[in-house]
Amino acid sequence: METIYFKTVDPISQELLRSASQRGIKVHWDRYERLQPQDGFLRLGLSCPFGCLQGPCRIDPFGRGPDRGICGLDRDGMVAALLLRLTVQGALEAMNEFPSLKKIPNIFRSAPLDRIAPRAIKKLGGQELSLEEISNAASLLQRPLASPEDLIIKALRLGILTLGLLEIKKMEEKAQRSLPLQAGYGLLANGDRIIGVCGQPSPKFLETLAKKASQNFGHRRPLLSLGDWIPVNGGFLPCVCTSGEAELLLASGKIHLLIAGPGADPSMVELCLSLGIPFISSHDTKDAKKILRLVQEKVDTSSPTSFAPDTSLIEETEVILDAKELEEILKKGRARKLFLLGGADAPQQSLGWIPMEVASSLRGEKGCLIAAWGDAALWILKKGLASPGNKPPVYILDEQAGPLLALKALGAIRKLKALQVCFSSLKSCRDLAMALGLASLSVKISVAVPLPLWGSEKVRNLLAEKLGAQGGSLTHFDHAPHAQEILDWFLRKEA
Numbered sequence: 001m002e003t004i005y006f007k008t009v010d011p012i013s014q015e016l017l018r019s020a021s022q023r024g025i026k027v028h029w030d031r032y033e034r035l036q037p038q039d040g041f042l043r044l045g046l047s048c049p050f051g052c053l054q055g056p057c058r059i060d061p062f063g064r065g066p067d068r069g070i071c072g073l074d075r076d077g078m079v080a081a082l083l084l085r086l087t088v089q090g091a092l093e094a095m096n097e098f099p100s101l102k103k104i105p106n107i108f109r110s111a112p113l114d115r116i117a118p119r120a121i122k123k124l125g126g127q128e129l130s131l132e133e134i135s136n137a138a139s140l141l142q143r144p145l146a147s148p149e150d151l152i153i154k155a156l157r158l159g160i161l162t163l164g165l166l167e168i169k170k171m172e173e174k175a176q177r178s179l180p181l182q183a184g185y186g187l188l189a190n191g192d193r194i195i196g197v198c199g200q201p202s203p204k205f206l207e208t209l210a211k212k213a214s215q216n217f218g219h220r221r222p223l224l225s226l227g228d229w230i231p232v233n234g235g236f237l238p239c240v241c242t243s244g245e246a247e248l249l250l251a252s253g254k255i256h257l258l259i260a261g262p263g264a265d266p267s268m269v270e271l272c273l274s275l276g277i278p279f280i281s282s283h284d285t286k287d288a289k290k291i292l293r294l295v296q297e298k299v300d301t302s303s304p305t306s307f308a309p310d311t312s313l314i315e316e317t318e319v320i321l322d323a324k325e326l327e328e329i330l331k332k333g334r335a336r337k338l339f340l341l342g343g344a345d346a347p348q349q350s351l352g353w354i355p356m357e358v359a360s361s362l363r364g365e366k367g368c369l370i371a372a373w374g375d376a377a378l379w380i381l382k383k384g385l386a387s388p389g390n391k392p393p394v395y396i397l398d399e400q401a402g403p404l405l406a407l408k409a410l411g412a413i414r415k416l417k418a419l420q421v422c423f424s425s426l427k428s429c430r431d432l433a434m435a436l437g438l439a440s441l442s443v444k445i446s447v448a449v450p451l452p453l454w455g456s457e458k459v460r461n462l463l464a465e466k467l468g469a470q471g472g473s474l475t476h477f478d479h480a481p482h483a484q485e486i487l488d489w490f491l492r493k494e495a
């Protein structure tokens with residue numbers, strides 16, 4: 001536990017982590033530590049990603065062992081192919097939002113993307129983007145025939161396509177400018193019977209259950225999200241913690257049942273099983289009476305917990321869901337720059353460190369607005385930096401589409417150069433594809449977790465060259481960077 005400060009900066013999370021450790025409860029940090037060192041070949045991009053069963057071939061990063069695969073593939077081809085492999089997965093994740101859709105006639109159909117995207121695509125191969133791009137890219141990954149440059153161009157095109165798919169999803173959602181969101185450990189002080197929610201269960205089911213639970217338990221917030229942003233009843237379900245802290249909440253003894261909807265982290269269900277916390281998954285009963293009975297049984301058989309967070313630890317803000325809303329804020333504030341910070345918690349970094357440290361320092365910069373999305377936004381909100389009374393507040397954007405909103409808002413006022421986006425981590429391949437797409441549309445991007453590109457200098461240079469020609473950039477590190485390095489990146493003159 002001497003390394004606890006490297007795991008989370010939050011004193012309450014530290015207390016919960018100590019308590020879990022003393023009781024022998026294993027959480028994601030324990031598993032992360034046991035997994036070290038992780039596969040160094042894969043981390044550098046030097047483990048072959050082609051769909052070929054002659055391998056797996058791996059290239060020695062130090063030049064002392066194999067320098068080519070069995071088929072003759074070199075390190076540049078291998079690294080470029082891995083980048084494309086991950087981007088194909090990212091585009092597929094975005095496409096899965098449209099299970100019944102075979103063809104989208106016009107991907108960039110609304111302003112300002114209908115102007116910005118075609119211009120960028122012209123310089124990246126020229127042909128119009130379509131969903132077929134994904135299967136074409138997958139076919140390039142059967143055998144190593146395409147050049148590293150062609151693989152990189154394909155990855156960048158898929159990045160732009162991923163943004164287009166997110167944009168279509170956003171357009172299909174109910175138009176809302178903003179929704180309220182509360183966050184903080186203080187939400188637990190509200191009552192003694194709490195249902196935790198993770199993933200994205202049906203809002204209708206949650207609304208019915210919340211109503212019945214509220215009557216039954218006699219308090220206003222019987223359902224709390226454990227880090228996911230779940231729209232219900234004209235707002236978001238209050239978030240008691242970020243996704244990286246969710247296991248600690250289960251271990252605290254304050255949660256008496258878990259609802260695990262689609263997209264829930266599998267470790268949550270595992271932990272419920274080992275701690276004897278009842279859980280309801282997507283396929284289980286939706287009978288509210290039965291669920292409330294399970295909660296009561298758990299309360300009756302549990303020993304009391306000493307964890308009693310302060311009631312004042314609750315912060316609230318409005319989450320911006322519409323680019324127009326952000327555009328108006330930018331115009332009103334006459335912002336010279338928009339610094340955007342976001343992403344999910346990751347064990348490589350102390351939880352909350354980069355978002356809170358960087359956002360606090362950037363707030364002093366004249367003419368700059370700061371915005372955030374994802375877990376980073378929850379950290380910033382919990383620290384009180386996003387509360388309306390805190391001038392200027394950090395603006396909180398849509399959890400999934402935060403960078404897209406910023407792109408559209410600044411694109412609409414033709415100030416894309418004013419946007420800088422830092423991904424504090426990449427949770428999924430879709431995040432990586434989104435980062436590549438934004439950089440291809442002339443946005444300055446940084447990523448605070450190492451990317452598997454360090455096995456080939458040529459690929460890194462080619463990528464920088466292609467993005468530079470678009471007016472964008474992708475800064476990444478060969479180590480988990482310090483908060484100061486991210487702050488320097490935001491503030492450097494040429495950025």
Ligand code: SF4
Nearest residue numbers: 048052055057069071
């Ligand atoms: S494509 Fe070449 S490098 Fe990759 S696994 Fe097959 S033989 Fe090995």
